[in-house]
Every structure is written in C-alpha cells, then in structure tokens.
Amino acid sequence: MEISSKKWFDHIINEFDIRDKKKNYCTEYINEIQKLQEYQVECQSNKEEITKLNDNINKLYISLGKKQSEIEEQKDINKHLNEELKEKNDIIKYLENMKIQNENEIKKLNQKDIDNKNLCDKKNDAIQVLQDEILALKLELTKTEEKNEALKNENEIWVKQLKDQANKFAQLLNEQNAIVESSKKPNIGGNSNINFKTDDAFGSNITHKIASKIPVNLYSKITTNGQVNCMELSNDAKHICVGIDKKLFIYETEIGRVKVSLSGLVKEVTSVCFNSNNSLVLGTSFDKSIRIWNINGSSKDVLTGHTNKVSAAKFSIDNNIISCSQDRTIKLWNINSGSCDTSIFTHSSCNDLDLMDNSGNLVVTAHLDNSLKIWDMHNKKLIQEITNIHSSPVISVKTSPTGNEILSLSRDNSLKTLDIRMYNTLLTFRDDNLRTFNNSQNACYSSDGKYAICGSGNGSIYIFNTFTNKKEKVLKQSR
Template identity: 35%
Template sequence: MVEESTDYRQFIWQELKERDEHEQQYHVMISSNQHLLKQVNHYRVLAASQKISGNAAHLEQQIQHLKEERADMYKVQSENAQRLVHMNDKLRTLEDLEAQQKKSLVDTLANNKKLADKSTSQTEQLREKDGAIQVLQDELSALQLEITTIEGKNHRLSKENHQLVQRWMEKMNQEADKMNEATEFYETALQRARSQQSPTNSSNRPGSVASTASSSSPSNKDQHKMRVTSIILPDRPYRTLANIHDGDIYCIQASRTGTYFATGSEDRRIKLFDRYSMTSTTLSGSLQSITSLDFNTTDDFLVATSTDYSTRVWNLGTRRLAHTLTGHIGKVFAARFIPADSSRVVTGSHDRTIKVWDLTKGWCTRTIFSFSSCNDLAVLDPDGHTLVSGHLDNTLRLWDTKSGNGIKDLQGLHRGQITSVAVSPDGGSVLTNSRDNTLKWIDIRMYEVLHTFQAPTYQNGINWSRASFSPDGCYVAAGGKDGSIHIWNTRNMQLERVLQGFHKSAVCGVAWHSMGSEMYTADMNAKTVCIWDTSIEKKTQSFVMK
C-alpha cells in the first residue's frame, strides 16, 4: 500500500512537471524580450534626455517666468474685477444721486415758480391793501371828527335830558304835594261835615282829625321820595340786544356814573354802550377772549382782562388803548381800579398771583402770591389797602396790599370754586358766588356768614359767573345755568323773584346801574343782553300821566 501511494504521488508530480515545462517553455524568451524592451526604452529615454538636455534649463526658466507672469496676471485680473465691481457700485450710487438731484431741481424750480407767482400776487394784494388802508384812514379821520361832534352833541343832550328829568321830578313832587294837600283838604272838609252832624263831639273831633291829617302829610311826602329812590323789581326786560358779538359773551359791567355799560366777548372785542343814546363803540386790541371789565370812578378809563395773560386799559375819551399790562404767566380773570386813585389797578390771575399796577409808571408795584388760582377780586376800601379775592380752592382770602401779606383765609365757605366776589354798597360785607349753587353773604369785619342764598331752581353754570348787590343793598342778583335771573331780598332773606324765558343760555353776569334805575344781564352762548327797568320814576310818571 505504501508503495502504491508513493508511485501515485510520483506520477502526479511528474505530470505537473511536464505541464509546467510545456506551459513555461516561452517564459524565458518572454522575460528576455521584456528585458530587452526595458533596455531599449531606457536608452531611448536616455538619448532623448541627452538630446534636450541643452535646452532644458532655458525652458524651465521660461516656464517659471511664464508661471510668474500668469500669477501676476491672475492677481491683476482679480484686482481689476474687484475694482470693476466697486466702480459699478459707485456708478450706480452716482446715478441714483443724479436722479434725486434732477427730481429735486425740478421740484425746486416748480416751487420757485409758485413762490414767484405768490410773491407777485401778494405784492398786488399789498398794493391794493395800501390803497384800502389809505381810504380807511381818511374815512377814520372823518368818522373821528364826526364822532367828536356827535359826542359833544350827546353830552349836551345828556345834560339837557338830566335837567329835564330833574324838572320833571320836581314837577311830579309838586303834583304829589298838591294831591296830598287836596286829600288833606277833602278829609278835613269831610270830617267837619261829620262833626256838624254830631255836635256832641264837635269840640274834639275836628282838632283830632286836623292834627292827624297834618301829621300824615309829611309822611306821605317822605314815602313818595323814598319810592323815587327805591328799586322796583321788573317782570320783563324793556330792551333786548341780540347778537352784539361774534363770539360768546363772557362778562358785563356798568360804569360808576351810570353813563355806560360794556360787554366783553370771546371775539376779543369790547362793546361800549351809551345808556342814553344806546349807541355802541367797539374797543379792540386784545389778542384773546375778554374775561372781566371795570370802570374807574369818573368813567374816563376802562380796564379789561384777557386770556392772553395780559390786562389792557382804554381811554374812553379817545376810545384808544392807553396801557397794556403784561407780567402774569396765566389767564387773567379779574381786574379792578382803586376807587380813590384811577392810576392804580389790581389784577388776579390763574397763575396764583395778584398784582398791583401803577399806570403812571406802567409796571407792577407789588406781586402777592396765593395758594390757588384767582377767579375774582374786589377792593374793600377806597385807597385799595385791603383786597378780597375768591379762588379755585373754594377759599375767600383778604390781603394787605402794602405789605403783600394775607390778613385772613376763610376756608370751607363753599363746596365748589368761588366764581365772583362783590362788595356791598356800605362796604361792610361781601357776596360770593360759587359752583356749589349757593351765594354767601359774609360780614367782612366779623368773618361770619350772615346768610346763604340758594334756590332749587338756581344752578351756577359758569366758572366766572358774576353776582352782585343792588345799589341800595336791598337785593342780591345772580344768573343761572338755564338763563334765569334769581333775585333775593337781603331784608327778609327770601327769594324775591325769578326771571325766566328771556335768556336762552347760561347767564355770565348781572350788573346794576349806579343809581339803581336799570339792571343789565348777559348770557354767554346766545350773545344776548337784557336791560331791565328797576326804577320807580318811569312807573310813577306813567301812573301820574294816566
């Protein structure tokens, strides 16, 4: 078995060897051929290298130089491309700027043309207005001359009218005396006739009747004179002035002598009315609304406050603006002349100050600082040493103008801001009006409230509504929110009369003629002034004539 396996292996090995010899018989030739090819290629390469070895260095230098040039060119090209982008952006920006400038130039040229046309038009208008102003100045000169003539005529007529009224009153007194004498004579004759019918009492009755008649005669005369000077409350106005202003009416005031009454309005104008002729004059010069008015004692000057923070004084003789007082930094709501010195004025403002002005110097001589805005003020003595002011914080304050110090603060009088302050005719008391719909009558010497006037129908509808005493001190009048006029009697403290249906909006103020013959009321939105006849003379005259 071992021999057989060995023979088998030898056989396989022999077969493999024969196969290898058969398959690799060309291997040597192929290897030799490949070796020869390698040598040929080697020699070829060597020959080629020897052939170009002379130019190789030069070519490499050129190649290196070209490479460097190519690198420089790439660098320059990159820089040029970047510069081109930058220049394109700059060109685009410049083109946009040029377009904007062209548009602006077109707009400027168009605006210049418009302004030139407007300038030409305004030049023409100015030329026309210069001509109109010249015409108006000529007309004004003629009107002023005519006004001077008319004023002289009115003054003479007023004087004559006053003389006629005095003569008429004297005649009425004489007639009344005659009527009293006739009545006395009639009663005496009647008593004598009765005494003759009853002789038993003839010794006593005639004497007693005569003594009674003689004692009653003087009292009748006194009663008649008292009626002539007393105030009779009216039922309706005897004259109504409608739409006298272009804006709302804010205030109304009567002069001290009774010659004028005036109204101030939102339209920045003052209407000055002559009581006798009922002609009106317009006083202008204010820049904003007129808030209060006051006359001096001789009616030579009128002072008015305004919401433009200033106070102005007009000369009523020339109807021209005499002074403009500036210094407040808030709306000025009250101004009063010092009664004994018309060259001094006191003003109250919402800037919480009260100022005393000297008109001869034209500046403020004293500033009094308060704790609240001043709605109204009044002068308590003729020399103006003591002032009383009503404020937004519901407080009534008294001031010493010499030192500028406060005398007394009356707090808690009202539950709403005080809208007006009025001094009684005797100077011993003050009337305040408030937004709490009450009026307080205050004894200024004892600092006590004498009475509170109020009514279910009375409502104060304006922050500057002015109430007032009648000249005889017997009545207190105030205007309401609904246009009504409430009048209280200071003797019995009762509501005496309510005048309704004549004003259509809130009443801003009530003013009395200095002699008590008329009462003036004004409403705000309806722009109406009502004049009420409160004098007994006309009623007495009409009764006697009947």
C-alpha cells in the same frame, strides 16, 4: 452726234443727280430706320421697364389694399379711441366737479380745523384751570388734614361750650315764660313804655333807604354778534361796557347803541371795569394781559406780567390797578409807569377780586380751593382766610355798598353774604334751578344793597332779598 453726246451726258448727269437725290433720300430713310430701330430697342427696354412698372404697380396695389385695410382698421381703432376719449372727457368733467366739491370740502374742513383749534385752546385753558384746581385741592387737603387735628382738639371745647349755651338758653327760656305769665295779670302800676330796637350784626341800628326796584318789564334789548363774557355799568350809569369774544363794546344805556368798539386783545375777554370818573376802561383776557383804553376808544397801555389767564382787575380811586390771575398771584400796577409795584403769591388760583376800600389797600379774592381771602396790599400780607363757607370753588366776590358785608358765589350753586368783621355767614341763598355753569360767572348787589343778583345756567336771573333772605323774583326773557 455731238448733240446726242451732250444729251447723253446731260442724261448721265441727271441720272447722277437723281441717284444723288435718291441717295440722300435713302440716307434720310436709313437715318429714320436707324432711329426707328433705336426707338424699337428703346421701346423694347421700355417694355421691360413697363413690365417691371406693372409688376411694381401690382405690388403697390397689393400694398395699397393692405394699407386701405390697415386704414379701415385704424379708423375703427380711432373710432374706438374717440369713444374712449369722450368717456375720458366725461370722467375728467366729473373729476373736475369732484375737485371743486373737494376744494369746498377742504375749505370747510380748514375752517372746522381753525374752530377745533380755537376750541382746543379753550379746552387747554380749561385743563390748566382744572390742573390749578387740583393743585389747590391738594394744598387744601394738606391744610385740611392739619386743621383736622386742631379741630379734634377744639371739638371737646365746643361741645362743652354748646352745653353751657344750652343751659343758658333753657334758663333764659324759663325767665321769658315767667315774664309772659306775669304779663297776663292786670296792670296795676300804670302805663308801660315799650321800646323795640333792632340791631344788625355789628350792633348798630338798621336804617335802610330802599332806592332800587325789581324790574317788571324788559326795558331794552341789545343783540350782539358774539358770546358775551362779562359786562359792567359805568358809575354814572350812562354806559355799559360788554366783553364779547376778543373785543370790548361800550353801549349808551339810553338807546342801546354802540358808542365805541375796543380791540387789541389776542384771546377772549374775562372781565371789564370803568375807573371812578369813567374816563378809562380796562379789559382782562385769557392772553395773560390787561389792556387799558380811553373812553373815546384810543388805546392807552398794556400791562403784562401774569403767566396765566387774568381773571379780573379793578381800578383804585387813584387809577392804579389791582389784578388777580390763575397763576396764583395778585398784582398792584402803577398806571403811570405801566409797571407792577406789588405781587403777592396766593397759593391758590384766583377767580375774582373786589376792593374793600376805594384806595385798594384792602382786597378780597375768590379762590379755586373754596376759600375767600382778604389781603393788605400795602403790607403785602394775608389778613384773613375764610374757609368752610362753600363746598366748591368760589367764583365771584363783591363788597356790599355799605362795606360791611361780602357777597360770594360758588360752584356749589349757592350765594352767601358774610360779615367781614366776624368772618361768618350771615345769609345763604339757594334755589333748585339755580346753576353756576363756569368759573367766570358773577353775582352782584343792587345799588342800595337790598338785593343780591345772580345769573343761572338755565338763562334766568335770580333776585334775592338780603333783608328777608327770600327769593324775590326770577327774570327770564322768553325767546
């Protein structure tokens, strides 16, 4: 009984243990069930969220479809833009090429503008010359009107003198005819001594030494890189000074090689000149100055004072300089001090000058009013004005080697030699093809005075004989 009770107690205990265990198991299951219920609740809420997410996903798919459509449209737009960009790039390349071409064209136009400006300056100088010429012509017209009255009064006197001379000539002709008739008769009185004597314009016997010769073939040719404006041969004939554009070039005559190049003038050269011992050379210019160099090329001095183009200048024997200008003045310069000692107003623009003596006391000038004028530089006065020689401006004047004649060249396409004591015309040289082409053209004598030489606008050189008054030769180098 006791044992049974114990067993029963144990049994009860076991039952309780089992119950406790089951209870624990139930608790775990309950916890699990609660968790499952909570998970179910969560899943229920998640399901709602999933539904919402699905809705959002569907909306996103719809938006994605729209975006894809927009992307496709944008791709088409981008493709079109790329094509336009390519076209724009081609246009840009074309414009860049056009820009390069335009820049080159602008450079050409700028150079052309510079050339036109230089041409304009030349034309302005020419206009100034023409204005001076017009003024000179007005002055000449006034003088002509004044002289016209005097000429009318003198005309009657000249007519009377002409009649007297005609009567004398007729009487002389009768006497000569009588002599001829008597000479046909036999000579009874023995031999006659006949002496023929020829006098020149000044009454002295003519004695000429012919030293110069007319060239037959081209001796040498010098090619320059610019326009030749003027030139002069040195006194010893070893060098030629040539004015080309704005520079002077001294060539050795034997080989035609440049010895030295002289620069410093701002505008074109108008004349050049050596001094008596060939140690100095000068150049005059449109820039209104006279520049002097040593023969070795070093610059010596610059003379300024003229207010217009300096047409020409010459060295005197003592190295002073006499110049003439379009400003209607002649100036005497002291080369040591570089100052102007004498200035004479000429009333007409000067185209050229030459010295009538080595000292430079007597100077002859050529003028736009068709006249030649002889000046006493020492006393600053006009000795003689020679008019009615040419019908157009006189552009060149040279004194003969003998010093008793003047050679003048005019725009009327003629050369004349004049007696400097009687102031009248000795010879006139013309040719149908001889043309003076500007106011800077020159004529000259040969070294012995036998020939007068002049260039022409047609490229030829005309040589006239001052003894026979004939055209000796026309030199023209074939191109």
